[in-house]
Amino acid sequence: MAETLLETAQTGGLPFPDVLRGLEAVVVAIISAEGILLDANRGFLLLMTRNLFAPEVGDVRDLFVSPRFDELTLMRARPLQDSVFRGLLSFGQAGGRVTSLRGAIYAHDEDYLLIAEHDIVRLETLRATLLELQDDLAEKQRHIIHIEHRAAKLQELADAAMRDRDTLLDALARRGGLPNTD
Numbered sequence: 137m138a139e140t141l142l143e144t145a146q147t148g149g150l151p152f153p154d155v156l157r158g159l160e161a162v163v164v165a166i167i168s169a170e171g172i173l174l175d176a177n178r179g180f181l182l183l184m185t186r187n188l189f190a191p192e193v194g195d196v197r198d199l200f201v202s203p204r205f206d207e208l209t210l211m212r213a214r215p216l217q218d219s220v221f222r223g224l225l226s227f228g229q230a231g232g233r234v235t236s237l238r239g240a241i242y243a244h245d246e247d248y249l250l251i252a253e254h255d256i257v258r259l260e261t262l263r264a265t266l267l268e269l270q271d272d273l274a275e276k277q278r279h280i281i282h283i284e285h286r287a288a289k290l291q292e293l294a295d296a297a298m299r300d301r302d303t304l305l306d307a308l309a310r311r312g313g314l315p316n317t318d
Contacts, residue, residue, distance in 0.1 A: 152164055152175065157177045158178050159177055159179050160179045161256070162177070162179050162251070163179040163180045163183055163237055163239065163252045164176065164177040164179065164250065165196070165250040166247055167196060167250060168246060168247055169209060169246045171197030172194045172195060173196045183199075183227055183237075184196070184199060186233075186235065198229075199228070200225075200227060201228055201234050202224075202225070208220060208248065218242055219240040219241060220241045220242060220243045220248065221240065221241040222240040224237070225237050225239055225252055237252035237254055237255070238252060238254075238255045240252070
């Protein structure tokens with residue numbers, strides 16, 4: 137599906153270097169002011185398909201969650217920067233699966249150039265945190281198993297003590313009665 141979208145997307149607009157076309161961790165797209173995808177690399181096309189988003193051919197306006205595409209069209213380049221927007225971009229479906237990327241959007245004539253990347257440092261931090269949590273969970277599970285074994289042994293001891301008590305009470309009852317403890 138991504139290859140078909142890529143063939144459809146490469147119809148014009150700003151050219152970008154071929155070296156960017158096959159990249160998946162970097163997202164590059166050229167989008168018209170009307171929200172029509174003019175050109176895109178593999179990363180952008182995969183982003184579209186991963187978010188279970190089925191736009192009309194070329195229309196990507198609804199893919200923009202934050203900022204929304206209509207908000208982007210109202211933004212102007214900031215002084216001393218040539219970008220219309222720079223920061224965290226969220227793509228997908230509001231209330232559904234959303235992918236966040238760090239990047240910028242540049243205005244050129246009537247088109248927008250999107251350049252963004254997955255936040256690798258954040259992903260690595262999340263991966264390290266996940267591994268720590270998995271280690272903690274494994275340790276807690278081992279501790280629970282140890283406590284369950286200990287509880288089972290204590291239950292066995294309690295059951296044995298109850299059997300011994302019952303045996304002693306039976307022996308006392310046969311000897312002529314239980315002593316009066318009053």
